Every structure is written in C-alpha cells, then in structure tokens.
Amino acid sequence: MKEKYVSTRGGEKNISASQGIIKGIAKDGGLFVPSFIHDLSLDLASLKDMRYGELAFAVFEKFLDDFSPEQIKACIDAAYYSGKFEGEEPVAISKVADRYFLELYHGPTCAFKDMALTILPHLMTTAMKNIDIDKDIVILTATSGDTGKAALEGFAKVPRISIVVYYPKDGVSTIQEKQMLTQEGENTRVIGVAGNFDDTQNGVKQILNDHGLIEELDAAGYVFSSANSINIGRLLPQVVYYFYSYFALVKNQEINLGDPVNFVVPTGNFGNILAGYYAHILGLPVNRFICASNSNNVLTDFFADGAYNKNRDFHKTISPSMDILISSNLERLLYDLADGNAACIAGLMADLNTKGAYTLPEALAKNKAYEKFYGGCADEMATQVAIHDMFVENHYLMDTHTAVASRVYDDYLAKTGDTTPTIILSTASPYKFGHSVYQSIFGEIPEGLDDYAVLTALSEKTGTEVPKPLRDLDKKANLHDVQCSPQEMADCVKAFLKI
Numbered sequence: 001m002k003e004k005y006v007s008t009r010g011g012e013k014n015i016s017a018s019q020g021i022i023k024g025i026a027k028d029g030g031l032f033v034p035s036f037i038h039d040l041s042l043d044l045a046s047l048k049d050m051r052y053g054e055l056a057f058a059v060f061e062k063f064l065d066d067f068s069p070e071q072i073k074a075c076i077d078a079a080y081y082s083g084k085f086e087g088e089e090p091v092a093i094s095k096v097a098d099r100y101f102l103e104l105y106h107g108p109t110c111a112f113k114d115m116a117l118t119i120l121p122h123l124m125t126t127a128m129k130n131i132d133i134d135k136d137i138v139i140l141t142a143t144s145g146d147t148g149k150a151a152l153e154g155f156a157k158v159p160r161i162s163i164v165v166y167y168p169k170d171g172v173s174t175i176q177e178k179q180m181l182t183q184e185g186e187n188t189r190v191i192g193v194a195g196n197f198d199d200t201q202n203g204v205k206q207i208l209n210d211h212g213l214i215e216e217l218d219a220a221g222y223v224f225s226s227a228n229s230i231n232i233g234r235l236l237p238q239v240v241y242y243f244y245s246y247f248a249l250v251k252n253q254e255i256n257l258g259d260p261v262n263f264v265v266p267t268g269n270f271g272n273i274l275a276g277y278y279a280h281i282l283g284l285p286v287n288r289f290i291c292a293s294n295s296n297n298v299l300t301d302f303f304a305d306g307a308y309n310k311n312r313d314f315h316k317t318i319s320p321s322m323d324i325l326i327s328s329n330l331e332r333l334l335y336d337l338a339d340g341n342a343a344c345i346a347g348l349m350a351d352l353n354t355k356g357a358y359t360l361p362e363a364l365a366k367n368k369a370y371e372k373f374y375g376g377c378a379d380e381m382a383t384q385v386a387i388h389d390m391f392v393e394n395h396y397l398m399d400t401h402t403a404v405a406s407r408v409y410d411d412y413l414a415k416t417g418d419t420t421p422t423i424i425l426s427t428a429s430p431y432k433f434g435h436s437v438y439q440s441i442f443g444e445i446p447e448g449l450d451d452y453a454v455l456t457a458l459s460e461k462t463g464t465e466v467p468k469p470l471r472d473l474d475k476k477a478n479l480h481d482v483q484c485s486p487q488e489m490a491d492c493v494k495a496f497l498k499i
C-alpha cells in the first residue's frame, strides 16, 4: 500500500492507521494524509442500500490498513448502535422547502462532533492493541465549548485512557459549561482556566512540548495524545455521512444514482468539509462544496482569490464553533491540490507561521479540485434573519451554525442560479444555542428567564422538544470544580494523575 500515511510536510511516511491515530499530529507539525487515497474507489451501486454502519465499514476498511474486519465492526457498533444516538441510525435527513438538512446532532452532546468522538475512543483503544503500546494514554484538550463535552462523553470510562479538558472559565456558554462540569467518569477531569481560549490552547501546546513533564509521565507509565480535529481518527468517520445522505436522496427518488449534488458546510477548522472532499475522491458525485463562514471569513477570501490571510480582526459571534482564523485541516486540501508536493506545503505553512498569510501558487490554483469549492459568509444579522425566516416560513429550527450555511446557500442560489439538489450539513441542535435561536425568532429574552428556562420557553413557543441530553441539566450536580491560572495547567495534570 505505497507509503501508507504520510505527513503533509514530508517529515514522516509509512505510518500505519494505528500509529497515526495515536500520534495525532506528525513530528514536523504536518498532518497525516492517506498517500493512497487516489487509488481508492467505492462502487456506488453496491453501497446504496446499506445501513449507516455497513457504509461506515466500507469506508473504514479502505483506510484502516492494520485493523481487522472484526475490530472495525466492533468500533462501529460500540459508537453508533449502543444507544448513544437518538434514532435507529445516527443521522437524520429532513427536506425543508428546496433544500435537505443532514442533521448530525442527534448524539450524546447534541453537536456534530459526536459523529467522530463517539468512535475515536474505540479506534484509539484498538490502535493501542495493534501497535502494542504499553503506556496508558492521557488526552489533553483545550475547548471553546463543543469539542470538550463531546470528547469527555466519548472517552469517559474508557480503560487505559484518561482525559483532561481545559476551558476558558468565562469563555463558554452556561449550557456548555454545565454539560462539562456534570461529566461522570473517574478518568475525566474538567478544568476552568482563568484566561481566554488562546491562553488555554497555548497552555495545552506548552504542556505537549514540555519534555521534562513528558519524561515524568513516561516514568509513571503515561503518554500524551490529542483528540482534536486534525487526528485522522476524527476525519474518517466524517466521510461516511456524505455517502449516507447522498443515498438517502437516491432512495427518495430525489436524484438518480450518479447525479451530482451540492454540499453546504458550516466551516471552522475545515475538518467536516474536507471529509466531504475525501468522499468525492472515493467516487461520490459532487458538483460544488459550498464553504460557509461567519464574520471570520478567511476562507471566503481564500476561495475567491487564493490569498489566505489571518491578519484581520477576530470576531466573537453567535456561531462560536466557527470563530477560527487558522483552519488547520485546509493543509490537507492544499497537499492534494499540490499533488503531494510536501516541500510546497511546508513552504506555505512556514509563511502562515511567520507572516500569517500565504498565496496559493498558480499550479495549485489551476487544479480542478480548487474550482469545486465556493466560499461564502454570513454576518450576525444575516444569520439571525435566516433562523427567523426559516422558522416562520417552514416551521423548521436551525441552530446558529446551520443558519450560516443556509444563508450562504441563499446567496449562492441568487448569484449562480445553480439548481443542483443541495444538502446542508446541520451541525448542532438549535437547543445547544437556544439563547441566540430564541432571540432570532422571538426578540429579546423576557426578564427573569435564565439560560435553562430559555430552553423550556423555546420548546413551548415552537412546539418542539428539548433534546434529552440538555433536559434537566440545571438539576444535575457538578462533579468538577478545579480552576487554575494558565501557568498552573501542567500541575493540574500531575495532580490528576497523582504523580
């Protein structure tokens, strides 16, 4: 199988899937990519009637080179068919007016991160067996809200793995904080950091580079790993639902097998949309990938003229999971546009590091794949209007992230007149961002309603249900109470591991 997984920057190759999942990121700072992906293809006709889990198997089998079929099946069943998701299948598809919503938020934490983070712990424990690692793993995660809870929920009570989640004490919503503080599992620790998200993320990066600490951990039998979206173990599970939603349209006779569709993806770190592009390489017929951003619209500019420039104001928006100026997974697309020229990618990433900007070389911009992407953005007002109008006209609730995508699709339609059937990836439950959703539809929140009461009010006024994982959250007891300064973050890990 050629060189298996390789670093986008050329510093590592011949990495097995298990090694890639455990390492997370390559030593040279690059991301692992499957060097063999263009040799792969999936036969649409034989996949079209499959259940979600069978489809997941067909995809994983192509990528998890050192996993046995039994191991892959066990991971899929444990994640998607053990009662963690609401329905019989982990995702749902709703047709609303002229568009289809692929709802990826029916999992344990009500955001699309669950699609990957319910299965990553199983992939990781299997990988530990496959490469016979004798240390226990300590996952460190900095979160601005959604990833932390999804990772905690995924890794809670998993043998031989512990997880420490750091969040900016005053930088997450009431609901997000409560979701994390009520997390069960002896192997979990949630820590509020007195600082903003950047301080928190830098703190984690420092710990991961602290060689003294790494040695101490090693002596005590532990090794660090990460669960963030650059891990290939998070990317692969996301490829599956692109196929699944496509086949759902075929089954409903909305399209014929082989017809192209568009996907609109509310984008932050570029992980979700990149998985769609991988599905396309495997043979999924796609006309356009529409990359939707909020006011932090770096990617809109990049897809317009090939100039990536993070030197701009950072906006705190009502779609916080997309408040990002460095979209890490874009590096994997660049690698593909460059036909695997790692030196070129290393150069672009060095520019990004030193100047905060780079320009796509002409050879890459000429790659047909670049044309597959269209970038658009929606500001706060446009997002709120989209939520309001969708509810009033169709009685359908969108969360703030999904609303950005839906609005960008409106603009795309008006601009291009492209009538290709279109699937919008719906990334969070409207109740996860209930405060903003309520305001968008009904105006100011009545006085005296706290963030929990708003969910009940939203439910009553819209005749929809609060999802189970968010119900009665305020009645649950907090199980974590550790707080620290950014300087004390490493000490907190040691205290947790008792070393």
Ligand SMILES: *Cc1c(COP(=O)(O)O)cnc(C)c1O
Pocket: 111, 112, 113, 146, 147, 229, 266, 267, 268, 269, 270, 271, 272, 273, 321, 322, 401, 427, 428
């Ligand atoms: C993480 C997240 C996104 C962005 O996904 P990326 O893979 O980072 O592009 C969008 N919406 C929600 C609700 C999220 O949690």
